[in-house]
Amino acid sequence: MTPAINAAKKGKVQYQVHEYQHDPNAESFGEEAATLMGQDPARVFKTLLVAMNGDNRKLAVAVVPVAGKLDLKGMASALKAKKVAMAEPDDAERATGYVVGGISPLGQKKRLPTVLDDSAAAFDSIFMSAGRRGLEIEMAASDLVKLTGAVLAPIGRG
Template sequence: MTPAINAAKKAKVSFQIHEYTHDPAAPSYGLEAADALGQSPLRVFKTLLVALNGDGRRLAVAVVPVSGLLDLKALATALGCKKVTMAEAPDAERTTGYVVGGISPLGQKKRLPTVLDGSALAFSSIYMSAGRRGLEIEMAATDLIALTGAVTAPIGRD
């Protein structure tokens, strides 16, 4: 059981767990998950951490489709700050309690400002890391929003 799964159970939301064999040589954790689960990369989301205004101690979470990239300017706007930069991996791991490639937006050590790409609302459910590589959790985007306090904004780009 991961903290992400425990958070979903505690909240009593509907979710499903999907496990697959992670290949350490996979060039993209997210695309590997989409392929392994037979899902569109538009429906599988990755969790990225950013530093607010360049401060590695002030982080926020972006959740975007694995098919694209994060638009840092759009995310900064959504978060109401001047700029964001990608967080350093050690900072992201220390802050969330997860390892890179297995960071879930759920069950993090402390609640961070979270922005979910608005495209998630087009699906009845979305997939995201359940807290370790090779483990995904599927749930309604609205449940993810409720559990994380996320806002939605167009933060993904192709």
């Protein structure tokens, strides 16, 4: 059980856990998950951390489809920040309690501002990391919003 799965259980939302054999040499954790689970990459989401206004102590979480990239300007706008930059991997791991490639938006050590790409609303359910490489959790986007306090915004780009 990971903190992400525990958070879903405690939040009393419907979810499903999916496990796959992670290849340590995979170049993209998200694309690997989508391929090995046979899912549309637009429905599998990656969790990225950004530093707000150049401050590595002020982090926020972006959840975007693995099929695209994070729009930093869109993310800054959603957070009402002047600018955001990708967080350093060590800072992301320290803040969330997860390792890169297994960072989940759920069950993080401390609750950070979270933004979910609005494309998630088009699906009955979405997939995201369940807290370790090779483990995904599937749930409705509305449940992810409920559990994390996320806002929906156009932060992904193809």
